[in-house]
Amino acid sequence: DVKVTQSSRxxxxxxxxxxxxxxxxxxxxxxxxWYRQDPGLGLRLIYFSxxxxxxxxxxxPEGYSVSREKKERFSLILESASxxxxxMYLCASSSPGLNNQPQHFGDGTRxxxx
Amino acid sequence: xxxxxQLGSHVSVSEGALVLLRCNYSSSVPPYLFWYVQYPxxxxxxxxxxxxxxxxxxxxNGFEAEFKKSETSFHLTKPSAHMSDAAEYFCxxxxxxxxxxxxxxxxxxxxx
Numbered sequence: 001d002v003k004v005t006q007s008s009r010x011x012x013x014x015x016x017x018x019x020x021x022x023x024x025x026x027x028x029x030x031x032x033x034w035y036r037q038d039p040g041l042g043l044r045l046i047y048f049s050x051x052x053x054x055x056x057x058x059x060x061p062e063g064y065s066v067s068r069e070k071k072e073r074f075s076l077i078l079e080s081a082s083x084x085x086x087x088m089y090l091c092a093s094s095s096p097g098l099n100n101q102p103q104h105f106g107d108g109t110r111x112x113x114x
Numbered sequence: 115x116x117x118x119x120q121l122g123s124h125v126s127v128s129e130g131a132l133v134l135l136r137c138n139y140s141s142s143v144p145p146y147l148f149w150y151v152q153y154p155x156x157x158x159x160x161x162x163x164x165x166x167x168x169x170x171x172x173x174x175n176g177f178e179a180e181f182k183k184s185e186t187s188f189h190l191t192k193p194s195a196h197m198s199d200a201a202e203y204f205c206x207x208x209x210x211x212x213x214x215x216x217x218x219x220x221x222x223x224x225x226x
Binding site for chain 1: 123146148150155156157158159160163165204208213214216217218219
């Protein structure tokens, strides 16, 4: 079974801090994704990557950046956290063929910015 | 523009009753369609997928979905609801773009 592991289940940070969310997958998947999930809005794509050192903006990239130095790891960075970034963050990975391959999700990180 | 719509943000059924969760999509290209389930405080888990071939797709936990091109629909059904089916369900669409588009979710409650 594919395992996608997010480093923290719950995280509390302060406004203005730089925040790192880490995600590791163990299935040698090329594609990795970061979403945020908010009630009534479903999942919104922040960034995705289909290869090491490759990244593409999703629908809501503002205020975020990502890093993919190794194939198995995809990090989401909040450069200067703000209260409107309080949310559930979900990482996912998939095999090549971006739009016809199922994505496998981690358990999420519930981030609170105070 | 490509999109996916889930009708009904909350659905409540009695244990043993039919479950029907609705999903419609908009696309000018053949779609790939998925249903995911999310239990409280967990990530999303794939229930089933339609890519090509048979339009009736069977998934895990007794769920199935039928792709109807003429109706641009991919509704999720289960003949008999169980208490453990209470969760949030997401329909997702993959089309010409290189990412999945998710619906806003349907929260299923199962009453004893």
